[in-house]
Amino acid sequence: MAFGKRKKLKEREEQLLRDIFQLQSEWMKLKNIIEKSVEPSEIGRYDLMVAQAKYFFLLREARYRNINARHL
Template sequence: MFSRKKTVKKEMDRELLLHIKELKREWETLNTIIEQSIEPSDDGLNDLAVAKAKYFYLLREARFRGINALS
């Protein structure tokens, strides 16, 4: 009974780490595009803000779960 919970928790932690890595890449890509733009569009800036907010939210969730997301 307890091993099932641990297995599910480990799987969810792995998925969380994958999502964090994907969002970090997305955020860095959008940031690079915005920095290289002469006049960044409002949509681009909004997408950047959303990606950043999602990334930091998942980092807080990882800290709450006690996993190291930055390794």
Template sequence: MFGKRRAIKKDMDRELLLNIKKMKHEWETLNTIIEQSIEPSEDGLKDLAVVKAKYFYLLREARYRGINALS
């Protein structure tokens, strides 16, 4: 019973790390586009804020769970 829970937790932790990496890449990409724009659109700035918020939420969740990318 406990082995199954650990396996599920391990899978969820792995998925969380993948999502963090994905959000970081998306945030960096959008940030680069916005920085290179002469006049960034309002929608682009909103998208950047949403992706940034999601990224920091995932980081907080990882910290709460005690997940380290090196482990």
């Protein structure tokens, strides 16, 4: 693999990890809000499910690509 391709691949892997951490934070914030709500709205629960689905999708993608945060 050429050096330029490896550099681009590493940048995409790092971006994927940043996105995973950002989505995890967003998901946990929404989860915390919903748990503390007396009557969470349907939209709030929907947003929580979407955030969770995005997070787990990116985790599966990282696992498929064999990307580990400790190795970068």
